[in-house]
Amino acid sequence: MENRHKNMGLSDETVLAMYETMLLARRIDERMWLLNRSGKIPFVVSGQGQEAAQVGAAFALDRSQDYILPYYRDTGIVLAFGMTVKELMLFVFAKAEDPNSGGRQMPGHYGQKKNRIVTNSSPVTTQVPHAVGIALAAKMEKKDCISFVTFGEGSSNQGDFHEGANFAGVHKLPVILMCENNQYAISVPADKQLGSAKVSDRAIGYGMPGYRINGNDPLEVYQYVKEAADRARRGEGPTLIETMMYRLTPHTSDDDDRSYRTAEEVEKAKLEDPMITFRTYVKETGVLTDDREQQMERDIEQLINEATDYAEQAPYAKPEQALDFVYAETEQEGTR
């Protein structure tokens, strides 16, 4: 198999780190389903099948200064930006120590200021204008950082996508909009969601380049996001990137996808599962040896076991902590 990453300027170590982050995201996801099905956690929203695009993109950003506005499937992105396995487990167990929300939000609603992971809500695509606002602030302050925002193809129908994209286009702001097109908005397939052939076609309306690329290939995603990031930092404005992939699991642990798609379709998509195809790549290019792989799997399992045990035993927030942080604490007495 041809070594593609060398020509892209990516070292073996970086490519290995990409694969390891993808694998970690997948194994965490699988564990969450087990925890859900055994009654230990109430809810899972999954990112299986989307790890390649997430991790490829995250590695193309400047993880020391860029802002990310992930959506609820982006375990791969937040891991790459510094959220730990323990923190993710605290989140799904809704424990007080959860850095995303202190046990307030459903899983998947990421946010961690120290890693510039911007807090997210459930009404979809509200984060696109926020990313544009963060890019506006960066431009005003002549900072080198950019913002990176993700959303699904269904979400690209929301007004906030269009209003945000247009605003970014008008002001040539340093923001990357990445659609993770997993082909389903819960049960509704993309052809019932999009009036245009592609989400990326929408870019032209907002004066930015739009690309549809293979979201199962982290190297291709890396390449396009890197180019978009370079453009943004040069002051040339926003880019829309549509990454094509397949949602391998039901929408959430509360969904049964058998009612709207066939098992054959899912099985066929699994042949393109990036965990399989990218594994083949790293093995065949010699980036990942058998020994290293076995060690990696053992390390990840141990990490997840420890994180799960810790999170399961960690305390919940006290009931009355529900009252905290409605307003800034210094003002609370005056406003209550």
Next chain:
Amino acid sequence: MPVISYIDAVTMALREEMERDSNVFILGEDIGRKGGVFKATQGLYEQFGEERVLDTPLSESAIAGVAIGAAMVGKRPVAEMQFADFIMPAVNQIISEAARIRYRSNNDWDCPVVIRAPYGGGIHGALYHSQSVEAIFANQPGLKIVMPSTPYDVKGLLKAAIRDEDPVLFFEHKKAYRSIKGEVPEADYVLPIGKADVKRKGDDITVITYGLCVHFAMQAAEKLAKDGIETEVVDLRTVYPLDQETIIESAAKTGKVLLVTEDNKEGSIISEVSAIIAENCLFDLDAPIQRLAGPEIPAMPYAPTMEKYFMMNPEKVEKAMRELAEF
């Protein structure tokens, strides 16, 4: 002390805050070269440039959402909705996002954004240029809603809103913009958000209201005073969260309370004020709590006959005050 108009107090507060803090910037439709459709931002584009006085696309959800994003990373945006009636596309951003950012992130993130909007009728604005929208937002913990009545309060409260660590909706009565004038110090000052202001002291009846209606109550109070009826006028100033202490104190003192709003009655700000008084002052009351409000129709019609029928005015307030005093 110079006497200036209500709208000039808006401009003055914006200018002073932009001079004080380089993180303060303003954005909205037509606020740049044109200086705003009401001229609230006149001269700011010339003074601060287009980077800090941003003419946005006609796109209210983006105006709110972009401001929220910038606020989350340390800026102090002041977004203008051209009319309060046009805030509707931004409601998701204001309620689902701005109001919940601190809470949902367990105090990790915050959102010190100000959203200004002219509201209110009596200016031939019909259904979509006359509405009072405060009640829509007034059960959303995390938000603060400020509705000043005088130029003095406008300046002090808008400055406080810009310096506040949480999202503030700042509603300005558009009929007050040029019709209401008052003394405003040139010096820097802020007024406390969350505190009502007793605009007139009295022992016989209490009128609790906000915005333009404060002036109607003050005019009516003058007339009643000539007949020996002393009215206490409480200006809520912040309609959410409410200053319960001042409301309870004044209601308990006079035992007769009239609540006035230009908005529809049911589910309005004064409905909540009424509930606070009912919960806390039952044995102090000498008359049922009275509410004077707009009729239960969707919004203010255009024709002058129907507009006048809807709109609050000093005569309506005076009549209700006299009835209460005689109860």
